[in-house]
Amino acid sequence: MSNPLSDLLRSYLAVGLFASLGFILVGLLLFLSWLVRPSRPQAQKYISYESGVDPVGDMWSQSQVRYYIFALLFVMFDVEAVFIFPWATRVELYGVFGLVEMLVFIGILLLGLVYAWRKGVLRWA
Amino acid sequence: MDPLLSGNVDLMTVVVVLLKVLVAFAGLLVAVMGMVWFERKALADMENRFGPNRAGPFGILQTLADGMKLSFKEDLLPEKADRFVFRLAPLLAVIPAFLTFAIVPLAGNFSNGNDGVVEILGHKTFMQVADPQMGILWMLAMSSIAVYGIVLAGWSSGSKYPLLGSVRASAQMVSYEAALGLSIATVLLIGGMLSTNQIVAGQYGLRWNLWMTGIVPFFIFIIAGTAELNRPPFDLVEAEQELVGGFHTEYSSMRFAMFFLAEFMNAVTMSAIIVTLFLGGPSGPTFGITGWISDYVLPFIYFFLKVLLFLYMFAFFRGTLPRFRYDQLMDLGWKFLIPLALGWFLLLATVRVAADQGWNLPLTVVVCLAVLAAGAGLLRAAIRNSEHAEAMAAGSVAKDASEVDV
């Protein structure tokens, strides 16, 4: 190759520099703070905060299953969006056939949402 | 791709890249500090008080003072915390917030269909840190990483309130990220380009996506974006009355400042992204002026004013709107925004295809709107009826149960 710069660097040289500046900033702030901040250890300071009284029970509380449902629904719509992007950028190429294709695709996925909705799992009671 | 790096690359090119990176970096930091001050001043104004007015003229150095104060505080690591993840979480919150800014076009002449190319030290380039091929998807990728900052902060604290806050937050953020993605899809439908530079270039001469996409995606994006930022009225993550401080309850000193920084950096970046996607970024009338004024000064002023509008909007939301209940939040996301975003996307897609095929446009729009309205009605009816039918077995039980509960 005549040009010594690779495609990767062409696209991401600036991003890489910007990212390293970000890391430098964060590191610098943490370092400065580490230099100047006091440290006076006291056993009470390291207890989990529970409005000032002794913490009760274990730290974790089992979260509810509905969070899982929402996360799964999100996976569904995220994948949907990912399939939509390539189509949306080149709609003119696929014409009516592509439109019907996408209608069917979104229609099937909407069925999933409607099902969850009908079953009442979208209701946060 | 940035013309700076597409040709032959020499040392000067790298210098130009460094220059751009440094300017954007400094600009972002100043903007974040300004945003904190601006929001506090705006809030104070709305609440008929002074706000910060001691540090520097008009209290403008207040953020700096706050940051310095925080750095002098003791850094506590709770005994039950997961040491590694506890230290990692603030980084995961700040770095994505920071990196999203890399794709925002800050200036450049976009008038009359120009592509925003400016010349620095004899090199043609875009006035944005980078224009990667994945374009606007970069922002989505970063915001999906940012979720980890909050989830892990809450989990690693080894404490109840942070955990609750973070589980809530992550469910909220993923719920609205779907709507966010779908409203971005409508912008792609209009412009057909992922690159932020080309998205802005496609909106020259007031052909803003704001009305090219029919306003609805813009509002969806604003609502979903506000929820994504966990800002009021969607700040259930740190609902002080219920969760002490939310996911960062156990954090102190500079690590706490990191979350603070990330929140405001996200607000600035999100405003900039909204401006880029829907309001034509730095484009605007140049009044026939050419040269550096139309390349840098005017576009940057346009960009700054547009961003300021949204920063004020965020402050306004905070000053005026009460916090959502969690069930309202989820209802808004799943039962309103996502179906609406999908419906609107299909409408725009159909209109687009209709225009390509030479169908009767007004007729198509009317038919589409009718179909959408019918669909929405059917949806509502199906859900009501099914709820009734499903309730056949359990309905009376539910009534009994609810009476018992009360």
Added chain:
Amino acid sequence: MRVEMFTFLLAGAICLGGALGVVLLKNPVHNALSLVATLFGVAVLFVNQGAYFLAAIQVIVYAGAIVILFLFVIMLLGVDRETDEGREPLVAQRPLAVATGLAILGLSLVALLSAGQRATGDKADLAPLNQPGPDINHLAEVLFTRYVYAFEITAVLLTVAVVGAVVLSKRTNEPLIDLDEFPEGTVVDVRRRADDAKAQDEVDADAEVVAVPDTEGDPQEGGDD
């Protein structure tokens, strides 16, 4: 050393380190984090190959959605603490896992070594993606023409996953309507109340005492309240 090579080695190291972490770390959340590292490494590998769109969706879908789902499951099960390694719920699990892992490794090695160029090169199905230009367009070209059925079936697959999760998670004795929204109960309720009243009238008219059984059944009766 060329930048591509350096990036490849770095991303490969991240992938492998993450993969080892997934298997070896004891805390489930640390496992999930290691998985994120692996997925991120794969995204960097995609970028390295010029597959920018794939890299973006790798992060958006896998790191942003799937691992979040895993984290919810971990929090749902409440297995935050290091799991008890002594007690194995499925006895044959470990040997089976080792055997399957080795089999997959062997298969991929055989495939790679015997197929050579065809596995990854221009002759493979990936050929359309290897043309110059943004990969998102090439991907769309094959996805919306040659692989239409696969594309539609993906939608079915996702919907089935949601239906399955809803069925498994839904408790049957929960009220199925929003009583705030429909305070009068359901249409069925109203109709049944009317029917009951009518039946009661008939019963009264017949002057015959019949014990009406509670056909609804009440799962919450004497329950947890």
